[in-house]
Amino acid sequence: MSLSEQKIIRINKLNEIKILGINPYPSKEYLINNTAENIRKNFINKKKVSIAGRLMRLRILGKASFGEIKDHTGRIQIYLNKDNLYIDNVKKEDVYNVFLKKLLDIGDIIGIKGFLFTTKMNEITINVKELTLLSKSIRPLPQVKISKDKKIYDEFSDVEQRYRMRYVDLIVNDKVKNIFLKRTKIIKKIRNFLDKKGYIEVDTPILQPIPGGAVARPFITYHNSLGIPLYLRIANELYLKRLIVGGFNGVYEFSKNFRNEGMDRYHNPEFTVLELYVAYKDYYWMMNFTEKLITSIFMEFNYKVKHNKIYDPIPFSRISMLDSIKKYTGFDINNMNKSDLIKICIVLKIKYENKWNKCKIIEHIFDEKCKKNYVDPTFIIDYPIEMSPLTKKHREKKNLSERFELIINGQEIANAYSELNDPIDQFYRLKKQIKYKKELKNNNNTFIDEDFIRSLEFGMPPTAGIGIGIDRLIMLLTGNKSIQEVLFFPQMRPKK
């Protein structure tokens, strides 16, 4: 037989099931009154139960069999005995020897009614009285075996197949589901935290006529009846600020952003950022707020810093970007010009390009020499102003801006600032940035969102804003090294 030998066999079984008069895909609701987890936690001998799930294992021992079924809460063992098993519509003599032994397969979804007991081996088990086929599986599952001491054999581990067929990954790899359950809990926790403060969750456009708020290549699409190109948002920042102008005191959005750039372990073309804007606050306030938010999440989800020590809620340290560079390179780059900075790159053996501007070089020095040193949560503050076109000039320090990034485990987790609300300065700064970007990458796709400028002209209160990379935060808290592991369906190149 060809490559789908096992599939052909199962399709034949499907037909035989129909001949027996059983619908392999019945419509009727199946009533359950329990779950695998609850049965294990609250075992009562001889208690009648009804549950449904996927058959994951079947061990036939003559006239009795043991199996394992898995529902949304976990696995539970079942016991099937030839003498007292009933299947609706199936003749008594066919129930065990035909239906169970020949037609039932691992992967089938079944409902069972029976009572609880413990086996000689002290395993909580359901003695099945009645079995109902709820959905026939015609494709074999990978056979992952888990021993009593939780060792995994023949794990379904091919990353490509796991991501392309996440449904299979979720069925056979128990730990995968937990990552995503945790993801949901973390997001819920953040939402709760923000709701309690009275901030409003909002939705802003994903299809934007001008992709603003960040610098990145957007995905372009086209609206037929408007006859215009639209862009999938690269950020939602400019829209949330419009809402602050409109009178909201605090708004946030879990924003799916889309960036048409390279993909790797840390970048998926679509990813999630939490953006929060609060009126009448500044970046100092936002630092304190972020510290409370992140600490509460770390406490709840037992974040472990290096060496597996449980996270200890100490105050996050704060260091200015220039001080950090001084600390890790020995150079005080304050007030240096571009040619001085290039000399420093040469001494430090850091690559640079002549077309880079001053702040790009500073950023690069920081990324190469400083960032990796911050394992414990650390605020890097006061970035050079050219790097931050949407940020207020620092109230005291010349050439710097009121901006911070939160670095944890050597990775940027959040980016925040006192939002620039001077419309004239904002226009000038965006224009300058666009000019530089055009020189750097021949990128003619950037333009100024003039409606955003107009909104500032009406007056935006002083505002603090932050973006938190949700996927990266989930990676931290679940101990995953790649973003694909924390997204259900990471982007893959189509096969063939």
Add this chain to the structure above:
RNA sequence: GACCUGGUAGCUCAGCUGGUAGAGCAUUACACUUUUAAUGUAAGGGUCCUGGGUUCGAAUCCCAGUCAGGUCACCA
């Protein structure tokens, strides 16, 4: 975009300097009424990622492509 590694049965993998394609689990058949990585006996199952080349002969060597992973570069 550059380089490195990999793609063999449904799954996990082996396959040496080129000589008829292998194992475990899964599947099929038989046995077995408390097993749990069940067990025992037997059987079936392959576009060796795709396309070229070298060779009497290629899963194996060479070239190109493709998909994935990794390193680097680029990028908020």
